[in-house]
Amino acid sequence: MAELNIRERQAGDVTILDLEGKITIGEGNVALRSAVRKLVSEGKKKVLLNLSGVSYMDSSGIGELVSSHTTISREQGQLKMLGLGEKIRELLVITKLLTVFDTYPTEAEALNSFK
Amino acid sequence: MAELNIRERQAGDVTILDLEGKITIGEGNVALRSAVRKLVSEGKKKVLLNLSGVSYMDSSGIGELVSSHTTISREQGQLKMLGLGEKIRELLVITKLLTVFDTYPTEAEALNSFK
Amino acid sequence: MTEETVELKLPSRIESIGEAAAAVADAARRLGFAEDALFGIDLAVREAVTNAVLHGNRQDETVPVEVGVAGTDAGMTVTVRDRGTGFDPSHLPDPTAEENILKASGRGILFMRTFMDEVGWEHPPGGGTLVRMIKKK
Amino acid sequence: MTEETVELKLPSRIESIGEAAAAVADAARRLGFAEDALFGIDLAVREAVTNAVLHGNRQDETVPVEVGVAGTDAGMTVTVRDRGTGFDPSHLPDPTAEENILKASGRGILFMRTFMDEVGWEHPPGGGTLVRMIKKK
Ligand SMILES: Nc1ncnc2c1ncn2[C@@H]1O[C@H](COP(=O)(O)OP(=O)(O)O)[C@@H](O)[C@H]1O
Ligand SMILES: Nc1ncnc2c1ncn2[C@@H]1O[C@H](COP(=O)(O)OP(=O)(O)O)[C@@H](O)[C@H]1O
Numbered sequence: 001m002a003e004l005n006i007r008e009r010q011a012g013d014v015t016i017l018d019l020e021g022k023i024t025i026g027e028g029n030v031a032l033r034s035a036v037r038k039l040v041s042e043g044k045k046k047v048l049l050n051l052s053g054v055s056y057m058d059s060s061g062i063g064e065l066v067s068s069h070t071t072i073s074r075e076q077g078q079l080k081m082l083g084l085g086e087k088i089r090e091l092l093v094i095t096k097l098l099t100v101f102d103t104y105p106t107e108a109e110a111l112n113s114f115k
Numbered sequence: 116m117a118e119l120n121i122r123e124r125q126a127g128d129v130t131i132l133d134l135e136g137k138i139t140i141g142e143g144n145v146a147l148r149s150a151v152r153k154l155v156s157e158g159k160k161k162v163l164l165n166l167s168g169v170s171y172m173d174s175s176g177i178g179e180l181v182s183s184h185t186t187i188s189r190e191q192g193q194l195k196m197l198g199l200g201e202k203i204r205e206l207l208v209i210t211k212l213l214t215v216f217d218t219y220p221t222e223a224e225a226l227n228s229f230k
Numbered sequence: 231m232t233e234e235t236v237e238l239k240l241p242s243r244i245e246s247i248g249e250a251a252a253a254v255a256d257a258a259r260r261l262g263f264a265e266d267a268l269f270g271i272d273l274a275v276r277e278a279v280t281n282a283v284l285h286g287n288r289q290d291e292t293v294p295v296e297v298g299v300a301g302t303d304a305g306m307t308v309t310v311r312d313r314g315t316g317f318d319p320s321h322l323p324d325p326t327a328e329e330n331i332l333k334a335s336g337r338g339i340l341f342m343r344t345f346m347d348e349v350g351w352e353h354p355p356g357g358g359t360l361v362r363m364i365k366k367k
Numbered sequence: 368m369t370e371e372t373v374e375l376k377l378p379s380r381i382e383s384i385g386e387a388a389a390a391v392a393d394a395a396r397r398l399g400f401a402e403d404a405l406f407g408i409d410l411a412v413r414e415a416v417t418n419a420v421l422h423g424n425r426q427d428e429t430v431p432v433e434v435g436v437a438g439t440d441a442g443m444t445v446t447v448r449d450r451g452t453g454f455d456p457s458h459l460p461d462p463t464a465e466e467n468i469l470k471a472s473g474r475g476i477l478f479m480r481t482f483m484d485e486v487g488w489e490h491p492p493g494g495g496t497l498v499r500m501i502k503k504k
Contacts, residue, residue: 025417026381058413059474067471087406094481095474096463140280141244173276174337182334202269209344210337211326232377234390239370246369249397253371256393260386 003027004054006035014046014114015039016107020053023061032061036068045077046114050107052083062091069101078102082110118142119169121150129161129229130154131222135168138176147176151183160192161229165222167198177206184216193217197225234261236299240279242287242312250279250297254308261301263367270345271308271365277338278310278361286312286359305347305366313358319351371398373436377416379424379449387416387434391445398438400504407482408445408502414475415447415498423449423496442484442503450495456488 004021017035022028039047049068065081072079080102084092092098104110119136132150137143154162164183180196187194195217199207207213219225236257240246254275258268279295287293298309325336342349348364373394377383391412395405416432424430435446462473479486485501 024413025384058410058417059472059478060417062474063471066469070469070471091478094477096468100468139276140247173273173280174335174341175280177337178334181332185332185334206341209340211331215331232383232386233375235372235374236394237372237374241369249369252397253394256397257373257390260389260393 002031004031006031008035008039011048011107011111014048014111015044016048016050018050018053022056023054023064024056024058025060029060029064032064032068036071040071040075040077045072045075047072047077047079048107048110048114049079049081050083051081051088052085054085054088057088057091062095062097065101066097078114080104080110080113082107119146121146123150123154126163126222126226129163129226130159131163131165133165133168137171138169138179139171139173140175143172144175144179147179147183151186155186155190155192160187160190162187162192162194163222163225163229164194164196165198166196166203167200169200169203172203172206177210177212180216181212193229195219195225195228197222232303234299234301236297238297239294240297241291242283242289242293242295243291244283244289246283246295247276247279250295250310251275254297254299257299257301258306258365261303261306261367263306263365267365267367271306274342274345274349274363274365275308275310277342278308278363281338281361282310282312282314282359285317286314288314303367305364308346308363308365309360310363311354311358311360316351316353316359369440371436371438373434373438375434376431377434378428379420379426379430379432380428381420381426383420383432384413384416387432387447388412391434391436394436394438395443395502398440398443398504400443400502404502404504408443411479411482411486411500411502412445412447414479415445415500418475418498419447419449419451419496422454423451425451440504442501445483445500445502446497447500448491448495448497453488453490453496 004019004023007018009016023032069079082104084103119134119138122133124131138147184194197219199218236253238250238253240249251272255268255272258271282295283289293313296311300307323330325340346363347366350362352360354360373390375387375390377386388409392405392409395408419432420426430450433448437444460467462477483500484503487499489497491497
């Protein structure tokens with residue numbers, strides 16, 4: 001079984017990636033990187049990462065979130081996040097990334113925020 | 116929480132002890148010993164041990180079954196057993212006690228066998 | 231190359247039996263032993279530690295029982311060492327013989343031998359008894 | 368008196384990171400650490416082993432990463448040793464500083480320091496780097 005499962009959905013011009021599993025070094029962070037690269041290559045630049053199924057992340061997973069953010073910003077796109085669990089939120093507080101990333105509690109609020 | 120929980124029920128002149136947990140050295144085997152002693156002291160000599168809730172037993176648990184059997188036989192009583200799981204049965208096969216003990220698959224059959 | 235060792239030093243009391251069994255079972259699970267093998271390993275360890283606590287160290291809590299686990303991809307070795315005076319494992323009564331079948335004790339070593347692939351006793355320098363049990367994968 | 372040590376010798380590859388974390392988490396659970404502490408211990412061990420595998424041993428699978436756990440009633444010490452040339456932990460960039468915040472790496476040691484009570488690096492005889500992390504109960 002893959003460490004991280006990624007499902008892609010479309011909501012208007014926003015692409016939602018539902019992530020389920022762990023984003024850790026090796027499989028998890030590589031899977032996320034490929035998924036984001038694929039979207040960018042298809043011109044999909046409004047991306048919402050649904051993290052509500054992500055139970056665990058290490059520093060390389062956090063690093064992958066940063067890279068995804070940078071990659072998409074560089075293309076004048078927008079990366080937003082949804083459904084951060086308590087532990088993931090704690091890691092973003094420790095790394096001071098919670099204010100860098102655009103995070104939302106619900107999918108509706110997240111979708112609404114894309115302009 | 117106790118390692119072994121014992122509930123006492125009466126079915127005609129047969130006393131059923133429903134055992135739940137582990138019968139291992141220390142708490143489990145001591146609990147069984149006291150329960151059987153109490154029955155004998157009350158003159159209850161037709162005893163059915165329901166082992167269907169017993170997940171684990173060590174050699175001291177097996178030894179306690181033998182002691183219970185001996186104690187009750189000595190008083191001209193009868194000890195029977197019910198609901199042996201696969202693992203407990205395996206231990207009784209290894210120790211050659213399966214033919215010494217009176218064991219039954221169902222409570223009805225076990226109760227029927229008391230005369 | 232993957233190698234794993236676990237070492238426990240426990241007071242000689244009944245509670246230590248379950249603690250030792252839990253540590254060995256965790257290691258066995260990580261080494262990939264099947265559920266069925268885990269049952270037998272757990273039981274064999276309980277019996278060996280019970281003997282060390284009761285017969286070897288006579289529940290003197292100031293004397294340690296030492297449990298060692300060495301795991302490789304091929305299997306695991308478990309050692310249990312007490313500080314007692316030992317015994318002669320070649321002269322044990324057979325608990326399944328008719329004259330012993332109704333005894334209340336004497337079945338622990340039978341379980342250790344049944345569920346592990348190899349069981350042997352040693353007298354390590356420094357005294358006491360060490361039982362070494364091997365379970366292959 | 369209860370003491371427990373776990374020692375692992377693992378090939379320097381990514382898969383070893385999870386194996387080490389699982390063994391340490393099992394030990395921590397047996398020592399009675401709460402779920403919350405377990406999360407942090409698991410993460411700190413992953414970060415330390417990741418560094419040993421990637422930076423220390425550069426994923427040379429013929430070189431081992433050695434993980435040690437020593438547990439007592441008061442807490443646990445975890446050591447992770449590689450065979451690399453080491454680094455200067457007093458000159459690390461702060462990953463939360465503005466100029467670093469968008470870097471893709473550099474947050475592992477921050478997590479180790481956040482979730483463990485003490486973290487220190489040593490250069491043991493025989494070479495390499497050993498990071499020692501202590502978590503109290
Ligand atoms: N570590 C030990 N030190 C001393 N004697 C032991 C030890 N282990 C086993 N023995 C002896 O071997 C006997 C058989 O052990 P075992 O088969 O485990 O049954 P039990 O412990 O129920 O008697 C014990 O009664 C004891 O006399
Ligand atoms: N065991 C080690 N051997 C050599 N260098 C190390 C070791 N651990 C950490 N480092 C150095 O410290 C830096 C910071 O480590 P860390 O905070 O874990 O972040 P990252 O590993 O993501 O770079 C690493 O980039 C590396 O240069």
